[in-house]
Amino acid sequence: MSAPDASGPFGALRAQLTNAAGEFGGGDAVADILAGIVDDVDRAVAEELEIFPVCHHSPASAAAMARRLRAKQPKVVYLELCEDLQPLLAELRNCTLPVALQAYASELDGFPAEWGPLSVVAPITEASAEYQVIAYALQTPGVELVCVDHSTDHVFQEKPQDPEPEPDPSAPDDAALHGDAVGVELGDLRPRFAELEAYLLHHGKVRHWSEWWDQYVEQPLVGADHDTYRQVMVLIGSLFRRLTPAGERLRGDETRERYMWTRIRAHRAQSTVDTSDCLYVCGAFHAASRVEQFGVASTAPYEIGPRTRTAWLYGLIPSSHSAIEAQFGLAPGSVSVAAATWAKATSGRGGVRPYRLSGQKAPKAGAKARAAMPGRDGDPVDDRLSGFLSAPSRPGGLDSDELRGWCVDIVRLARRNGYLASTADAIAVFETSVLLAGIRGRQRPTPYDFTDAAVTCIEKDTVPGRRDVATLCGILLGGDRVGRVGYDALPPLARDVYDRLAPLGLDLTARTQKRALLDLDARPDLRPCSDLLWLLRRLLPTDAVRPIMGERTLGERSVQESWDLALGRNQRALIELGYDGVTVEQVLEQRLRRAAWDPTATAATALRAVEDAVLFLDNPRFTAELGARAVTLLAAERTVDGAPEVLRRIRRLRTYYRATAPTLPAWVQEFVTAGYGHYCTLLPVATVDEATTVRQIAAMLGFLFSMESLALSLGCDRTQLELAVAQSHPESPATVALLWAARYQLGILGLDDLRARCDGLLDNPLTVPSFPAYLSGFVQALEPAPGLAPFVVEALSGAFARLPDHVLLPWLPTLITTLRAEAAELVPLLVREAGRTFPGSLRALDTWTPPWSAAPAPAVPEARPGGPVTDLLAAHPAATDAVAAVLGATDPWSTPGPSAPSSGLLDRHPATAQALAALLTR
Structure with missing residues (x-):
């Protein structure tokens, strides 16, 4: 060089x-x-190739670019933008700006798996130089646009392999339009030396960098001639570059510059267009590059490495001013201020005639632009820097009409939002804006001065509504504009969704929330819309598709449904679904398959996928494939961590198939038999493993006992379960109680044995402190043995009656939290049983005797002759006495005769008595 x-x-x-x-x-x-x-x-x-330095989302750069394009009319424009994003540029004419070009990859090959999914976005606003270049190249015949920056694959190749920072949870909702995507900006122009930025902010009497840039660069340059603009921008880029500490970031910038100049020289070698008819648009930081590859005349070699095998997908997503500010570290409202400056520059007074793509918003009627400044191609370069640097900052005098309009409008907005603002406040805002501008050394108030004045004069000490005055000022100055991707620029999946939801008759592209009412009985043609909405509910964010009325569970379908739809606000999520497939059904199938075959997948994960497939996909083959995967995963598990979820889901699926299919699917039968043997094998080990919770053991036993009849019918051996219980020797009290319940369910222990063991625990002072743990185990035992509910109520009542306060009171909060966290579905069973057991009124409670402590039943009279029927009735005298009383008999146990109608009744109707006897003795 x-x-x-x-x-x-x-x-x-x-x-x-x-x-x-x-x-x-x-x-x-x-x-x-x-x-x-x-x-x-x-x-x-x-440089022989004209370099046009810009700053991203800068109205001064956009205005200078529009003027230069009209003056020079270049035939080839080299643009600092990811080269693989170039095919998307033609789709911008179908969108409402701001939008972002996006490259997306979910299946990585060559990058760390924890990085996925990868996403790169390049936001485009109308007040940006890159949009002027794109609109000029696409609207002007014979112009070639060449993107020369790193491909998105190379962008991530240059990134250090460190974990990404977590997104800021305090960022506004619209900031999430870009998510965690890596932002690519044209011209990142900001001091990379913290002390320099602090110095500039302090002496410029501003609060943040966006305000400094607007006052000292944007306003002076927005009307500058081409040579002045160009030299000043390179000067600023060079200053920041030379003060940038040497490090990874600067090396990355130099790598990008070598890449871009290499691409430019390669294109120049093949192009027949003269270099004087070309233009290179790049950030001002890169315009001051000092790499050896700089310039079209350089011969310094640079080898561009290959891309990885990662498959990238491309599309357009909505963007917004706040999303751009959040992603690139700009002050809130700065992009809106830039948009207001651009609107003023392109008005009749500003004199800039911008380029716009066909289909975009046209300029306001009546706006007349001055003729573009003539080009200076071939003229010697003059020194414009000396004059610019020696002249004081003169952004223009006070525009009273503009400021007065702002003051009137902000008072009107404030009154609509609950503030007690008046004309006096408008006058105060006007005068305070002028005063603040003077204190800060400005000849005219900037939007930042106006915002500070409005907050001081109107907001005072309270905010009556949702919006403070600073937010209202942002709305006044242009607001947070949100872009929209047009139908023709959407991927096939998104277009398919809009087409299939068309019968609803709603404008789903709007950002406002829409309410959809579906009467599926009156309009069966809306049932496909309902199916699609439930699918979108499964795939999109919660607020995108939200059911108000109706539900979808196994075996149940709603007759009427009501939905809140906000697809317009979640257009980015819908577009990214299109990167995974052509239809939402295909996307869900891919995700379910990916989840079931993930290396960390468990049997519970596969069963969850099976349930989703049954609910949302009419594909029995795919459901059977997921079920077979669940069987394989269950047999391979060595722990019982997922046993509660496995039990819950397989119960639901078994009930569903029994109600809807003539026979259970083969995979369900295999899962039950595999689970029976699997849990029998793991039970002795799990009961002594300290890492296994009581809830998990209860779920294992629940699976074994609830699936026992089906498992035995499929060839399993009950002896395996009996041996597993016999070989289990737990030490923790809760697990011991669970095993007692298991033995009760197997018929090894009776209720009297359980009562005796509980009484023994309460009678022993050494075991009294641990008795609440036994009770917790009995509560969990309702999972495998729901018939123990009366006994659990009895045990709890006995504990409340006999446990000392120093044991009972600390245990009660633990019992409540345990029931809520681990046995929420068992509480209704306990409550119903307690309702049957305890009296329903306070008066009855005074004379109530617990069933388990009632007096012994009276002695049964000696059996009379008459065969098994008489013996059965004699064994249950209470029932016979009640029937005799209804019939008017005074002594039903006397010798048969006229005064003993019960005996005569049995003689006259022997078949009924025999049937009752057979039923009770079975």
């Missing part, structure tokens, strides 16, 4: 800055930096 000419157009400025560095001190370092900045400007403007 040749050294700059000391006698060139910038020789005087270079000498002046060098002398100033010597006069104010700082040594050779400061002199080298100042002289080097001028050298960078000289080299950039002297």
Whole structure:
């Protein structure tokens, strides 16, 4: 790279800055930096290929770009944008800006798996130089646009393999439009030296970088001529570049510059267009590049590495001002202020005639633009920097009409939002804005001065509504505009969704929430819409498709449904579904298969996938495939961590298939037999494993006992379960109680045995403190043995009656939290049983005797002759006495005769008595 000419157009400025560095001190370092900045400007403007430096989302850059394009009319434009995003640019005409170009990859090959999914976005606003370039190239015949920056694959190849930072939870909702995507911006122009930025903010009397940039760069340059704009932007880029600490970020920038210049030279070698008819649009930081590949005349080699085998998908997603601000670290409202500046520049007074793609919003009627400034191609370069740097900042005088309109409008907005604002407040805001601008050394109030004045004069100390005054000022100055991707630019899946939901008669592309009412009996043609909405409910964010009325569970379908639909606000999520498939059914099938075959998948995961397949997909073959996978995963498990979920889901599925199919599917039968043997094998080990919870053991036993009849009918052996219970020797009290319940269910223990064991625990002072743990085990035992509910109520009542307060009171909160967390579905069973057991009124409670402590039944009279029927009645005298009383008999046990109608009744109707006897003795 040749050294700059000391006698060139910038020789005087270079000498002046060098002398100033010597006069104010700082040594050779400061002199080298100042002289080097001028050298960078000289080299950039002297380059054969015209370099146009820009800053991202800058109205001054967009205005200068529009003027230069009309003056130069280049035939080839090289743009700093990911080269593989170029095919998307033509789709911008079908969108409402701002939108973002996106590259997306969910299946990674060559990147760490924990990075997935990968996403790169490049936001486009109308007030940006890149949009002017794109609109010019697409609307002008014979113009070629070439994107020369890294491909999205190379973007991630250059990233350090460190974990990504967590997204800011305080960011506004619209900031999530970009999610955790990596942002690609055209011209990242900000000091990378923290002390320099702090110095500029302090002496500029501003709060943040966006305000400094607007005051000292945007406003002075928005109406500047081409040479002044170009030299100033390269100057700023060079300053920030030379003060950037050496490190990974600077090396990454240099890698991008080598890449772009290599692509440019490769295209120049094949193009027949003269270099003077070409334009290179890049960030001002890159315009001051010092890499050896700089310039079309450079011969320095650079080898571009291959891409990985990752398959990238491309599309357009909605963007917004707040999303751009959040992603690129800009001050809230700065992009809206830029949009307001751009609107003013393109009005009749601003004199800029912008380029717009066909289909985009046209300029306001009556706006007349001045003729573009003539080009200076071939003319010698003049030094415009000296004049610009020596002149004071003159962004223009006070525009009273503009400021007065802002003040009136903000008072009107404030009154609509509950503030007690009046004309006096509008006057106060006007005067305070002028005062703040004067204090901060400005000749005219900026939108930031106006916002501060409005907050001071109107908001005072309270916010009556949802919006504070700062938010209202943002709305006034343009608001948080949100873009929209047009129908023709959507992927096939998104278009298919809109087409299938068309019978609802709603504008689902709007950002407002829509209410859909579906009467599926009156309009059966809406049932496909209902099926699709439930599918979208499964795949999209919660607020995108929200059911208000109706549900979808196994074996149940709603007759009427009501939905809140916000697909317009969640267009990005819908578009990204299109990267995974052509229809939502295909996407769900892929996700269920991926979840079931994931290396960390469990049997519970596969059963969850089976349930979703039954609910949302009419594909028995695929459901059977997932069920077979669940069998394989269950047999391979070595722990019982997922036993509660496995039990819950297989019960639901078994009940569903018994109600809807003539026979159980083969995979369900295999799952039951495999689970029976699996849990029998693991039971002895799990009961002594400290890592296994009582809930998990109860779920194992629940599976074994609830599926026992089906398992035995399929060839399993009950002896295996009996041996597993016999070999289990738990030590924790809760697990011991569970095993007692299991033995009761097997018929090894009776209720009297359980009562005796509980009484023994309460009678022993050493076991009284641990008795609540036994009770917790009995509560969990309702899972495998629901018939123990009366005994559990009895045990709990006995505990409340006999446990000392110092044991009972600390245990009660633990019992409640345990029931809520681990046995919520068992509480209704206990409550129903308690309702049957305890009296229903306080008066009855005074004379109530617990069933388990009632007096012994009276002795049964000696059996009379008459065969088994008489013996049965004699064994149950209460029933016979009640029937005799209804019939008017006074002594039903006397010798048969006229006074003993019960005996005569039995003689006259022997078949009824025999049937009753057979039923009770079975």
